[in-house]
Amino acid sequence: MKVLTAQVGKVRIGPDGPIVIQTMCNTHTSDVEATVAQCRRLARAGSQLIRITCPGLQDVPAMKAIRERLRAEGIDTPLVADIHFSSETAIAVAPYVEKVRINPGNFHKDHAEACRQFSRLVTVCREHGTAIRIGLNHGSLGSRITELYGNTPYAMAQAAMEWLRLCAGEDFFNVVVSLKSSNTLVMVEAYRLLQQQMEEEGTVFPLHVGVTEAGGGDSGRIKSCVGISTLLSEGIGRTVRVSLTEDPEDELPVARYLADRYDKKLFSSLCNLSLSGREAVATYDAPSREKLLLDVACDFGKRLLDRELDNVVFQGTYREDGKDISIGESGLGAYLTDELLQATRRRFYKPEYIACPGCGRTMYDLQAAFEAVKARTGHLRDVVIAVMGCIVNGPGEMADADWGYVGEGGGKVTIYRGKTPLLRHVPEAEAADRLLELITESKRENPPE
Ligand code: SF4
Structure with missing residues (x-):
């Protein structure tokens, strides 16, 4: 079996390297000044790849200028151009970035034409050493795929496999794949199916994992950690984006926590776990509220998603302002149970x-x-x-x-x-x-x- 590594500028995404963390600018790309400033902050905050949207051909000169400005300042973080529909934009920008993110199914309604345009992009990327991310999202699979396979995780995996086979046919392997959904069950199943199918066919491309449109605050963090940690714990995923409706800098500490936890096998602050049937009682001694939140999502997300457990009760303490606060008495325990059951789609306590x-x-x-x-x-x-x-x-x-x-x-x-x-x-x-x-x-x- 061939297990591949993608080379995105100086960053390697594959089985031998560490898990790579990334985020995306939310500035207008045409505002070069603001985008350069945000890239600077994101690079400083530890983003190892930075994605920037490139809505159309008119934005290609701005992308080029942003990259030149960053390189002149000595910031060599690889840049990813985010393309939604236009293959011409992808082809035009590919020489000026380290990776392009596309959904090739969106290039054209006619599948044969979409394949032709994708093939042209592959030629340009090969020539310039640019990687490609095939990024498919649940909800935008296109009618051809949903008519064949329904709007399902299986359909997402099949859509990805079609493009990966095309890449292999063109002898182009500098590719990363993502299959995101805001539904943790759907995204976990889609990635598991894709991983299994790539293994069966003998060529395993590196996966970019994330829960898309996860929202923000505690819920966004918990939902992201549930989906991403389930996959990373199974060895699925070599690069991570935690997608929050907040400033992009805020995504990075969560992504770093996940990468470190599964790369370096760091332990959570869970000190005791007792099981009674399919309910668990978990006792924590957490250094902060934020750490507790991420720990519980990663410790119990997979078990709740996979229905090994039906409920978790949290107790113990977390530290805040130098004081130990009781998780149970403060109400945080019950809140975390509610959030976790909602993030794993077991019980919905709010919209x-x-x-x-x-x-x-x-x-x-x-x-x-x-x-x-x-x-x-x-x-x-x-x-x-x-x-x-x-x-x-x-x-x-x-x-x-x-x-x-x-x-x-x-x-x-x-x-x-x-x-x-x-x-x-x-x-x-x-x-x-x-x-x-x-x-x-x-x-x-x-x-x-
Ligand atoms: S839906 Fe949101 S993230 Fe997606 S392209 Fe529009 S603004 Fe950007």
Whole structure:
């Protein structure tokens, strides 16, 4: 069996190297000054690869300028151009970056034409030593694949295998693959199926793992750690992005924790575990609240996802401001149980939020919009709400959300029900209220059985 390594500039992604951590700029790419400044901060904060969106051909000169500016300053962190639809943009930018991230299925509706365009990109990447990430997301698989295999983890793995076979046929192996979903069960199953199939076919490409649109705060961290740690603990994944609706710098400590935990086999602060049937009682002595949160997600995410356990009760202490705080008495234990059961999709105690991390395509203040939506809807149950940064890609990436809140630009929002736009051009100041009204009305018309 061939187990491959991708070479992305100075960084190697493969079985022999450490797990690589990365994040993505959320500045507008055309704003070279702001993007260079953010790359500088991200490189300093430990990002080993930096992704920058490249929406169209008009942004290629900016990408080139950003890279030149960084190299002139001695910052040699490899750059990844994020492409959504345009193969021409991918081909034009490939000489100026270390990797391009594409979903080749989006290049063209006609599969044969998409393959032809992908092949042209491979030729350019080979010539310039540029790596390719084939990045497929649940929810944007395209009708050809979903008609063949349904909208399933299996379909995600099959879609990836089609492109990987094409790469192998072209003798091009500088490739990384990702299969993201905001649903931890879906993403874990998709990556497991892909890993298994690559092994069966004898050529194993390195995997980039992540939970997409995980949201932010505690929930975003827990959801990301549940999905990513489950895979890393099985040896699946050589590069990691923790995708949070926060500043990209905030993603890096979580990614670093995950990489260190599975590379260096660092232990968690769990001191005692007792099992009674399928319930566990876990006692921690944690140095901080944040460390406790990451530890519990990694210690119990896989066991809850795989239904080895049904419940976990947390006790012990964590330190804050030099004092030991009781996990049980402070209420943190019950909160962590709720969060963990929701992240593993075992029990939903609040709405399930899907929120993109934002990027250079973001059309509004995404973090503020997400907070406004959470403030209005946090009391609801049994509803999936997506908050997305742009109208071009957001609707396609909302996957199975019941409701979508999508930035149009110019201070306006479109509210979706499923994939259907219900209200367009709603001023941002009133959009969260309108969303709540629509959800409340729909619950009145369709009360739960
Ligand atoms: S949905 Fe969000 S992350 Fe995706 S392209 Fe639009 S703004 Fe960027």
